Amino acid sequence: MTRTISRAVVIGSGTMGSGIAAHFANAGIPVYLLDIIEPPLDKIKKHTPAPFFTADAASLVTAGKLDEHEAWIGEGDWIIEAIVENMDAKRELVARIDRLRKPDSVVSSNTSGLPISQIAANASADFKRHFIGTHFFNPPRYMKLLEVIPTRDTAPEITQFVRDFAEQRLGKGVVLCKDTPNFIANRLASVGGASITDFALANDYTVEEVDAIAGPLIGRPKTAAFRLQDLVGLDVAFAVASNLYDLIEGDESREVLRSPRLENLRKTQIEKGRLGDKTKQGFYKKDGKVIQSLDFKTGEYRERQEPQIASLAEASKIRKLGERVRFVLAQDDKAGALARHIIYNALGYASRRVPEISDDLVSIDRAVRWGFSHDRGPFELWDAIGVRATIDSVDAAPWVREMLDAGNETFYRDGSVYDPLKKTYVAIPKDPRQISLKECPVVEENESASLRDLGDGVLCLEFHTKMNTIDDGLRAMIDAGVDELERGDWKGLVIGNEGADFCIGANLKGDLSTGGPDGVRKAVKSLQDALQRVRFCAKPIVAAPFARTLAGGCEITLACARVVAAGETYIGLVEVGVGLIPGAGGCKEMIRRVVSPAMKKTPNADPLPFVQNVMQTIGTARVSSSAAEAKTLGYLSESDLIVMNRDHLLYEAKQDVLEMHAAGYTAPANGDTCYAAGRDVRAAVKAGIYVLQQGGYISEYDAYISGRLAYVICGGDLSSGEWVSERYMLDLERDVFVEVAHQPKTVERIQFMMKTGKPLRN
Numbered sequence: 072m073t074r075t076i077s078r079a080v081v082i083g084s085g086t087m088g089s090g091i092a093a094h095f096a097n098a099g100i101p102v103y104l105l106d107i108i109e110p111p112l113d114k115i116k117k118h119t120p121a122p123f124f125t126a127d128a129a130s131l132v133t134a135g136k137l138d139e140h141e142a143w144i145g146e147g148d149w150i151i152e153a154i155v156e157n158m159d160a161k162r163e164l165v166a167r168i169d170r171l172r173k174p175d176s177v178v179s180s181n182t183s184g185l186p187i188s189q190i191a192a193n194a195s196a197d198f199k200r201h202f203i204g205t206h207f208f209n210p211p212r213y214m215k216l217l218e219v220i221p222t223r224d225t226a227p228e229i230t231q232f233v234r235d236f237a238e239q240r241l242g243k244g245v246v247l248c249k250d251t252p253n254f255i256a257n258r259l260a261s262v263g264g265a266s267i268t269d270f271a272l273a274n275d276y277t278v279e280e281v282d283a284i285a286g287p288l289i290g291r292p293k294t295a296a297f298r299l300q301d302l303v304g305l306d307v308a309f310a311v312a313s314n315l316y317d318l319i320e321g322d323e324s325r326e327v328l329r330s331p332r333l334e335n336l337r338k339t340q341i342e343k344g345r346l347g348d349k350t351k352q353g354f355y356k357k358d359g360k361v362i363q364s365l366d367f368k369t370g371e372y373r374e375r376q377e378p379q380i381a382s383l384a385e386a387s388k389i390r391k392l393g394e395r396v397r398f399v400l401a402q403d404d405k406a407g408a409l410a411r412h413i414i415y416n417a418l419g420y421a422s423r424r425v426p427e428i429s430d431d432l433v434s435i436d437r438a439v440r441w442g443f444s445h446d447r448g449p450f451e452l453w454d455a456i457g458v459r460a461t462i463d464s465v466d467a468a469p470w471v472r473e474m475l476d477a478g479n480e481t482f483y484r485d486g487s488v489y490d491p492l493k494k495t496y497v498a499i500p501k502d503p504r505q506i507s508l509k510e511c512p513v514v515e516e517n518e519s520a521s522l523r524d525l526g527d528g529v530l531c532l533e534f535h536t537k538m539n540t541i542d543d544g545l546r547a548m549i550d551a552g553v554d555e556l557e558r559g560d561w562k563g564l565v566i567g568n569e570g571a572d573f574c575i576g577a578n579l580k581g582d583l584s585t586g587g588p589d590g591v592r593k594a595v596k597s598l599q600d601a602l603q604r605v606r607f608c609a610k611p612i613v614a615a616p617f618a619r620t621l622a623g624g625c626e627i628t629l630a631c632a633r634v635v636a637a638g639e640t641y642i643g644l645v646e647v648g649v650g651l652i653p654g655a656g657g658c659k660e661m662i663r664r665v666v667s668p669a670m671k672k673t674p675n676a677d678p679l680p681f682v683q684n685v686m687q688t689i690g691t692a693r694v695s696s697s698a699a700e701a702k703t704l705g706y707l708s709e710s711d712l713i714v715m716n717r718d719h720l721l722y723e724a725k726q727d728v729l730e731m732h733a734a735g736y737t738a739p740a741n742g743d744t745c746y747a748a749g750r751d752v753r754a755a756v757k758a759g760i761y762v763l764q765q766g767g768y769i770s771e772y773d774a775y776i777s778g779r780l781a782y783v784i785c786g787g788d789l790s791s792g793e794w795v796s797e798r799y800m801l802d803l804e805r806d807v808f809v810e811v812a813h814q815p816k817t818v819e820r821i822q823f824m825m826k827t828g829k830p831l832r833n
């Protein structure tokens with residue numbers, strides 16, 4: 072039987088329940104949200120970061136009080152319990168669900184660390200077979216990790232189903248866990264976090280010093296140690312730590328959770344209401360625009376003190392993580408001492424928790440990477456700094472020495488991983504929906520981009536410039552990709568990559584600041600031409616955008632036959648932010664996608680509202696907050712696909728190419744596809760711009776740029792509405808782009824953006 076989830080029921084509408092309900096709705100599943108109180112759905116819709124992709128998704132959630140609507144439980148194919156972290160309350164609710172659920176429905180409990188099997192201890196045998204633990208991380212939409220905890224009674228079919236569903240439909244990275252206290256990620260983080268704070272207090276570190284060392288320097292996120300604690304909340308961290316202490320009697324490291332220094336600090340901080348971000352003060356305190364830091368000596372807040380550790384600057388210049396961490400570990404200063412404490416303890420502790428919390432190293436590494444955004448999990452990091460080189464500094468589990476004694480130098484080797492129980496390497500199971508580009512042969516490459524063979528006759532154009540900005544090399548490789556596609560025996564091409572962002576636009580340092588008007592014109596023309604070749608290629612070209620897909624990155628996407636976008640795609644034509652307009656087909660495509668269809672359907676329609684729509688999207692540099700929202704903005708088409716799991720993106724894009732090929736793809740007709748609305752409509756648009764400027768909503772220069780944008784969008788000097796060719800629109804775009812690119816205020820905006828990463832409103 073193929074199990075489907077047509078309706079989910081989430082019980083508990085607090086932080087986690089509301090986020091989980093929203094994310095099921097993002098996946099297109101109708102949800103009943105229940106609580107003992109009336110779930111505050113209107114408030115939930117306004118949470119930041121946004122739990123819902125779109126207002127449409129939010130409309131899939133129906134909220135009600137549990138006592139009034141308990142029968143809803145009987146309609147759920149999956150019932151998710153996410154109420155308070157209290158065993159008695161959860162057990163009572165389980166009894167109720169057991170009574171009301173329909174046969175064969177899945178039930179899961181979301182808990183930070185309560186034993187899953189005990190939650191269902193008194194339930195019926197059938198309930199137990201369908202019951203499983205799910206530990207989402209907060210916020211559920213954005214955090215990749217989902218720990219899934221089957222009990223001894225959970226049917227294997229249910230575990231498999233929950234895993235597949237979570238990976239494919241919810242886009243999560245699933246790690247199967249044993250039913251041990253705090254599972255994997257929080258177990259390691261609770262002990263690790265306590266040990267950092269304890270060491271800092273014992274050795275006179277400042278808050279700033281710790282965060283400068285415990286962050287990106289050693290491959291961890293910017294939130295490092297204390298910023299992370301402020302985010303989590305001191306009360307929560309405290310509750311988790313003290314809960315954990317009692318549950319892990321046999322854990323040789325548990326005493327650090329109750330270190331007197333730590334308890335003292337927690338007690339005073341909690342007494343003073345300094346719980347972190349939620350009380351606006353914790354280890355840091357925001358005072359207007361100034362961020363103050365807690366002084367451990369005085370217990371009061373003071374101005375920020377820059378860490379005075381000479382090796383920090385030098386270390387941060389080393390790009391490769393393994394090399395950088397080795398350098399920091401070797402320093403005879405405060406950075407070296409703290410890094411040694413953090414890293415050696417983390418590696419040792421992780422090794423000593425095998426097989427207690429997991430039999431396999433991959434699960435532990437993934438839990439740490441996906442749950443806490445570390446660049447590498449403990450065993451991956453250990454490989455990078457050298458296992459044998461550091462073994463004498465680490466209180467490692469005996470199996471690690473055994474591994475070395477047998478001549479095995481690393482935990483990972485050629486796609487396999489060391490199995491501490493089998494004492495040999497085993498293959499890491501491959502997700503058939505995941506393509507790893509580095510395993511795909513290179514067909515052609517330059518400094519900026521590569522063409523790779525994805526197999527089955529599909530090519531991939533991969534960008535790899537810094538932040539995937541567009542430069543000469545990248546433009547050349549787009550052309551090379553189309554050449555190869557036309558010449559070779561290929562079925563189609565995917566434009567995609569594995570960077571942090573799909574593409575953030577043109578490299579502003581390159582063409583714009585050095586090229587002069589002729590250089591700019593040439594660069595824009597060459598991207599326009601390359602993208603028109605993409606658009607009219609006889610073989611299907613599919614873009615696979617994700618994360619930031621801005622300006623030129625958006626234009627590349629718009630040129631493709633179809634888009635397979637990650638759920639989390641932030642796409643937009645943001646050129647006006649730096650005093651430019653889209654120059655490589657962005658304006659043309661928005662007319663073709665928003666204005667043209669309306670005018671085709673109703674030839675005598677008034678184009679003004681559609682033109683205004685485009686003006687507003689481009690003129691306010693609107694970026695979508697999800698791929699689903701990008702469809703409402705016109706950046707993506709209804710027929711474009713949305714893939715929830717970014718790891719599956721290249722695979723799904725490749726499948727799309729193959730399907731289009733099999734269906735006999737042909738290039739679109741290159742006719743007069745753009746409806747240019749003409750001078751009268753432009754006059755109306757300009758009147759609106761004037762009102763905005765007079766009202767003080769936009770600057771004089773914003774109004775000028777908007778005016779030039781309106782000129783392009785309405786087809787230049789055409790006296791009345793007319794169908795024009797794409798070439799006509801592209802020529803207009805290019806002329807105006809070159810004209811505004813050298814205005815002093817645009818130059819100022821570009822320079823400001825390059826210096827600060829933020830737009831300047833001049």
Ligand code: NAI
Binds near residue numbers: 082084088137157209
């Ligand atoms: P919360 O305190 O924000 O929300 C709990 C909600 O449950 C409240 O709205 C409350 O009215 C409701 N509730 C309490 N008893 C109920 C009952 N008997 N029937 C129906 N509703 C009831 O809690 P939060 O943070 O959402 O946590 C929920 C669960 O998820 C807990 O077990 C927690 O340990 C776990 N968790 C929390 C994470 C977090 O970061 N907040 C992360 C991962 C797991």
